[in-house]
Amino acid sequence: MGTVLEYSALPAAALRDRIHARKAALNAVILGHNYQRVEIQEVSDYLGDSLGLSQEAADTPADVIVFCGVHFMAETAKILSPDKRVLMPDLRAGCPMADFVTATALRRLKAEHPDAAVVAYVNSTAEVKAESDICCTSSNAVRVVESLPREQPIIFVPDRNLARYVEERTGRDNIIAWDGYCYVHDDMVLDELARARAAHPQAIVVVHPEARRELLDAADLVTSTSGMVDLAERHDAVIFGTERGLVDRMKQRFPLKTFVPLSGAAVCGNMKLNTLAKLAWCLDHGQHEVVLPEDVRSGAERALRRMLDLSGGWRAPTAEEEGLELAGVRPRGCGCA
Ligand code: SF4
Structure with a gap:
């Protein structure tokens, strides 16, 4: 065949x-x-x-x-x-969010801000990573940004929502955010969150940091997909503000629990x-x-390794490590991925 x-x-x-x-x-x-x-x-x-x-x-x-x-x-x-x-x-x-920024466009912005460090979310192309100083995931973005001198401006690519989240968490006012976004997470709206909460009042609402700020503000927790998997193991009812695939997998693993998507439309066609x-x-x-051309690969590896070295290697953080409290009160979350 x-x-x-x-x-x-x-x-x-x-x-x-x-x-x-x-x-x-x-x-x-x-x-x-x-x-x-x-x-x-x-x-x-x-x-x-x-x-x-x-x-x-x-x-x-x-x-x-x-x-x-x-x-x-x-x-x-x-x-x-x-x-x-x-x-x-x-x-x-492909990933439409990664495609928001090209290496050429990033080089142009770097020329306008020669003192800035470039932080690239892993949702970026190898060429863009090779133009960057360090990579981050949504679970270590805050830590990565805090590792850079506070007075040094930061160009953060390509996710504007994650950049704003990091800005709020670090209290920095010198982050230059690229205007990219993930259509799956950016399209989730407050009405959907309110409807899901009304239908499942016992469930906690967890939202990925690629979502808009108003969604993060209205959620009980903000965390990565890894953090969400950890939550699913420990909670009986969760409204997931992320892509449907994760929710489907959690429902299959825990058929007796109440796991629902915040938005039925949160599907990544790619x-x-x-x-x-x-x-x-x-x-x-x-x-x-x-x-990959070797110069691009090795440049991208440098930015990735710098992040990995900072984290002492990589593994999925547990909810506790992300700073989430799992019982009683409704905490505001911190980590992501
Ligand atoms: S969900 Fe799809 S569009 Fe969004 S960041 Fe992931 S791959 Fe990219």
Whole structure:
């Protein structure tokens, strides 16, 4: 069989068998992001957020990494694991937020602010990371910014909402925020939050920091997808202000708990481009391979390693480590990812 269309005609069970067999033959590992379709999550060897998965990629003894996520995530795996083959089932699975900023545009802004340090959210291209001083995730963005001299201006790319959140948390007034955003999180609105709360008054409301400020202000907690997974394990009722894929996975893991999405429309179409048929095709054909010019890869690795060194390596923070109290009062959260 040659085309994805032909693979799409196969039953899911046949695709799963094929995926498992090819994975073993290639000594491959499948990494699935929290926002992937449930059927992709089911065949993934590891699930998590972008950086956690890239750390898995760096540590794995596998020869081939198949990244089921979006393009910048597969790039990050390649940056940290240059000797491994990194494959994506669909090259069109990009991240619109990452695409808000290009290396050329960033170079122009840097020229206007020659004293500024550049902090790049991991949701950015390898070229943009290579132009940056340090990367951050939403769970360590506050710590990363606090590691820089307080008087030094900071160019923060590409997420304006995360930049404003960090500004508020650090009390800095010298953050120059790029005007990018994630359409999935930025589109969530207060009315949806109010409706979900009215329908599930016993549930806590947790929102990702890529959402708008008014949503963060109205939430009980602000935290990363990793923090949300931790909360789901410990709470019986949660309204999740993030992409539906995470909510679907938590509902599957805890069918007796009340887990609802804050917004039914919070679906990342880019993440959902990956399907079982494309994954089986990708393993059979060894495509699509992620390749980076070495100067870009090494420049991006420098910014990523600086962040990792600051954190003493990376792992998903627990809710306690993010500063969230889990019982009784409704705390305002802190960390993110
Ligand atoms: S959910 Fe948002 S940040 Fe994540 S891949 Fe989709 S558009 Fe990009």
